Amino acid sequence: MSDEHSHDANAVPRFAVSVDLAVFTVRGDALQVLLVRRGQYPYEGMWALPGGFVRADLDANLERAAQRELREETGLGMHSAATAPPHEIHLEQLRAYWRRGRDPRPGQEVAAVAFLAIGPDLPEPQAGGDAAEAAWRPAADVLTERVALAFDHQQIVRDAAAEVRRRLEDTALATLFVPTEFTLAELLHVYEVIWGERLDKRNFYRKMKEWGGFITSTGRSTSGRSGRPAELYVRSGVDELRRPILRPERSAPQGELWSER
Amino acid sequence: MSDEHSHDANAVPRFAVSVDLAVFTVRGDALQVLLVRRGQYPYEGMWALPGGFVRADLDANLERAAQRELREETGLGMHSAATAPPHEIHLEQLRAYWRRGRDPRPGQEVAAVAFLAIGPDLPEPQAGGDAAEAAWRPAADVLTERVALAFDHQQIVRDAAAEVRRRLEDTALATLFVPTEFTLAELLHVYEVIWGERLDKRNFYRKMKEWGGFITSTGRSTSGRSGRPAELYVRSGVDELRRPILRPERSAPQGELWSER
DNA sequence: TCAAAAGTGTTTGGATTACACCCATGG
DNA sequence: CCATGGGTGTAATCCAAACACTTTTGA
Numbered sequence: 001m002s003d004e005h006s007h008d009a010n011a012v013p014r015f016a017v018s019v020d021l022a023v024f025t026v027r028g029d030a031l032q033v034l035l036v037r038r039g040q041y042p043y044e045g046m047w048a049l050p051g052g053f054v055r056a057d058l059d060a061n062l063e064r065a066a067q068r069e070l071r072e073e074t075g076l077g078m079h080s081a082a083t084a085p086p087h088e089i090h091l092e093q094l095r096a097y098w099r100r101g102r103d104p105r106p107g108q109e110v111a112a113v114a115f116l117a118i119g120p121d122l123p124e125p126q127a128g129g130d131a132a133e134a135a136w137r138p139a140a141d142v143l144t145e146r147v148a149l150a151f152d153h154q155q156i157v158r159d160a161a162a163e164v165r166r167r168l169e170d171t172a173l174a175t176l177f178v179p180t181e182f183t184l185a186e187l188l189h190v191y192e193v194i195w196g197e198r199l200d201k202r203n204f205y206r207k208m209k210e211w212g213g214f215i216t217s218t219g220r221s222t223s224g225r226s227g228r229p230a231e232l233y234v235r236s237g238v239d240e241l242r243r244p245i246l247r248p249e250r251s252a253p254q255g256e257l258w259s260e261r
Numbered sequence: 262m263s264d265e266h267s268h269d270a271n272a273v274p275r276f277a278v279s280v281d282l283a284v285f286t287v288r289g290d291a292l293q294v295l296l297v298r299r300g301q302y303p304y305e306g307m308w309a310l311p312g313g314f315v316r317a318d319l320d321a322n323l324e325r326a327a328q329r330e331l332r333e334e335t336g337l338g339m340h341s342a343a344t345a346p347p348h349e350i351h352l353e354q355l356r357a358y359w360r361r362g363r364d365p366r367p368g369q370e371v372a373a374v375a376f377l378a379i380g381p382d383l384p385e386p387q388a389g390g391d392a393a394e395a396a397w398r399p400a401a402d403v404l405t406e407r408v409a410l411a412f413d414h415q416q417i418v419r420d421a422a423a424e425v426r427r428r429l430e431d432t433a434l435a436t437l438f439v440p441t442e443f444t445l446a447e448l449l450h451v452y453e454v455i456w457g458e459r460l461d462k463r464n465f466y467r468k469m470k471e472w473g474g475f476i477t478s479t480g481r482s483t484s485g486r487s488g489r490p491a492e493l494y495v496r497s498g499v500d501e502l503r504r505p506i507l508r509p510e511r512s513a514p515q516g517e518l519w520s521e522r
Numbered sequence: 523t524c525a526a527a528a529g530t531g532t533t534t535g536g537a538t539t540a541c542a543c544c545c546a547t548g549g
Numbered sequence: 550c551c552a553t554g555g556g557t558g559t560a561a562t563c564c565a566a567a568c569a570c571t572t573t574t575g576a
Contacts, residue, residue: 183528184528184529185527185528201528201529202529202530202531205528205529205530206529206530206531209529225526225527226525226526226527227525227526227527227528228526228527228528228529229527229528230527230528230529231528231529
């Protein structure tokens with residue numbers, strides 16, 4: 001809510017609010033997450049999620065702040081004409097993170113609002129703003145702690161990855177990992193990479209077509225590559241799936257990398 | 262993240278952070294939400310969600326802040342010996358809400374972190390703190406705007422209710438609406454009230470028992486009431502359900518009250 | 523004409539529904 | 550002994566996994 005304890009309004013404690021982005025893409029055979037190398041004091045030189053402070057003067061709301069930071073630090077998510085194929089990035093909020101002393105700067109409490117961002121095989125990021133460097137890293141490297149992250153960013157990546165894996169089952173989230181026009185093989189690849197399991201191509205194709213709404217054929221096809229050309233699809237509005245795409249061995253949660261919430 | 266634009270650290274804009282609670286319970290034949298009547302300036306006299314400012318000095322993290330505010334404003338969620346049957350309240354974070362000017366107080370930006378809280382048929386709340394009054398109201402009254410709420414609290418209730426309805430399908434969330442020991446009839450009632458649809462008792466009972474893990478029999482039974490005594494169950498650790506409890510007419514989203522996200 | 527990748531059918535076991543029926547208790 | 554809920558059994562149906570096969574292209 002937005003209420004204080006009347007006694008003295010000046011006692012209302014102030015926080016800095018930051019947005020942190022867990023940006024995922026599928027490149028090659030791995031789910032990758034976008035990291036920046038910090039250019040200054042807290043955790044200087046360490047890898048972290050892109051993000052920064054929300055500024056009420058610049059940002060009309062939290063999503064806008066997230067968009068702005070993504071552009072500033074990594075050059076991604078531009079809607080300018082420069083980036084020929086519009087690499088649109090889907091942004092959605094995950095949740096807020098704060099515990100006392102979460103940010104080591106003394107006397108400064110920082111609450112973070114984490115965002116999940118997803119895009120099709122995205123270009124190399126361009127470091128900017130506070131970021132000394134920006135790069136894609138396999139999400140697995142973060143989840144297994146082969147790469148340590150600043151702040152509680154590992155937790156955020158963990159939560160974000162779990163959300164992605166879960167929502168693949170009952171939403172059209174997977175279509176955000178492929179370009180505007182895509183083939184069923186590409187879509188299947190997204191599922192296989194993120195779940196780390198092989199799916200039956202034939203059953204998958206049928207499901208996708210039968211309970212449509214989810215995707216629509218464009219009539220066009222691929223060409224040039226060897227093998228029979230594939231039909232090209234675009235996503236259609238529907239997000240919630242009526243019936244889940246079942247993950248194999250669903251009963252036996254195969255722990256390994258993927259610690260769920 | 263927790264990074265600023267180096268130039269001048271003093272320019273880091275400060276927010277007040279509040280926690281707002283969407284507390285749900287099932288009383289009688291309706292899903293009810295806990296409201297408080299505001300005792301002061303912004304939206305004075307209007308109904309709102311319980312909540313208040315996070316104080317880094319009092320609260321170690323966001324959940325604790327939410328717990329504290331719930332107690333202060335409504336007297337619920339006490340873990341003292343006073344409340345004989347421990348009316349435990351499940352708390353979990355939903356997401357953060359902020360847009361410029363979300364709080365009408367000039368020069369004061371307030372970011373809210375919304376929590377979903379669920380408890381079994383809870384006692385009457387006792388107003389306290391800033392709350393002039395506290396009461397249970399049918400969630401439907403809020404969703405249909407029969408009752409107007411302060412700030413963006415209607416949106417929060419909408420989002421929270423959608424989350425509850427959705428998670429009833431594939432998690433053990435329903436067990437949070439019933440007392441520690443409960444009968445299958447009580448659990449069924451929760452589903453029927455929240456979904457607003459009748460389920461087949463016999464199929465429901467079987468599902469609950471077959472894919473156990475979800476609930477465990479205590480061996481004991483009810484007595485005193487007319488009819489055959491019912492077996493008493495307790496929830497068991499499992500939260501995620503392997504297979505969803507399907508809502509009837511799932512294909513045809515019956516809009517009415519329940520606007521989904 | 524062969525390799526490679528796309529795409530279609532068909533069988534089959536298991537899960538879900540819909541519905542009939544029996545059980546245990548209080549009054 | 551009957552009304553009131555609690556709880557089990559079963560056939561018909563639907564779904565989805567498993568698997569074999571055809572189609573269309575490039576080289």
